[in-house]
Amino acid sequence: MTSTQKLGFYATPPHQCSYLPDQQAITLFADPQFPKNMRIYSALMNYGFRRSGSHLYIPKCKNCSACISVRIPADKFIPTRSQNRILKKNKDLIINETSAEFNYEHFKLYKKYISMRHAGGGMDNPTPENYMDFLTAKWADTVFFEMKIDNKLVAIAVTDILHDALSAVYTFFDPDLKSRSLGKFAIIFQIIEANLRDLNWHYLGYWIKSSDKMNYKSEFQPQQFFYNNSWNYQPPDSDIKLL
Secondary structure: OOOOOOOOEEEOOOEEOOOOOOOEEOEEEEOOOOOOOHHHHHHHHOOOOEEEOOEEEEEOOOOOOOOEEEEEEOOOOOOOHHHHHHHHHOOOOEEEEEEOOOOHHHHHHHHHHHHHHOOOOOOOOOOHHHHHHHHOOOOOOEEEEEEEEOOEEEEEEEEEEOOOEEEEEEEEEOHHHHHHOHHHHHHHHHHHHHHHOOOOEEEEEEEOOOOHHHHHHHHOOOOEEEEOOEEEOOOOOOOOOOO
């Protein structure tokens, strides 16, 4: 790669939005053939991009700007009373940081989670290959935070380590342990972990004000919202607008 090479971006054709049934979505991808590294990744995350597998993307819909990238300032986060209860419920968890490699025990839990929580969502019957393709990229610094009770695996928080942040890639857990709120616990853990590593931020992904599926993200405060090409502590006035 020479110093004159520039990263290009490609837009998908319009397709059905996964979160807003009335909307047609367009996704902008960084050139899949361009060599990626953590410097490029960290820079694009600062402009609202996310990673899925080896792809870096951002929603760029013609008539909608509902998807807002959100992040938590790690050193300013204070758990709420409800979040402290979640921490207390899960104080018996043993958490280990492992490398982002295929592990059959992880994969078995992932399949159970998908079959019970996201059946019919296009991720059914995963193979080891598409499981790893979805969660990892050769150029990304990714770790799997294993969470166990009495040596039984109950959750995995797939996390990228950026130059100044942790980024929540995907979390899956045992759906039979609903009372533990393991998904929310994983977020609290990652925010605290980012602060312990002297990192500035924890990226939570995209938030849509009108999507019930994403309401839980609003519980983690304070948070910043990326819109109008900058990060803001106040959310936009409306989550859908004509561009």
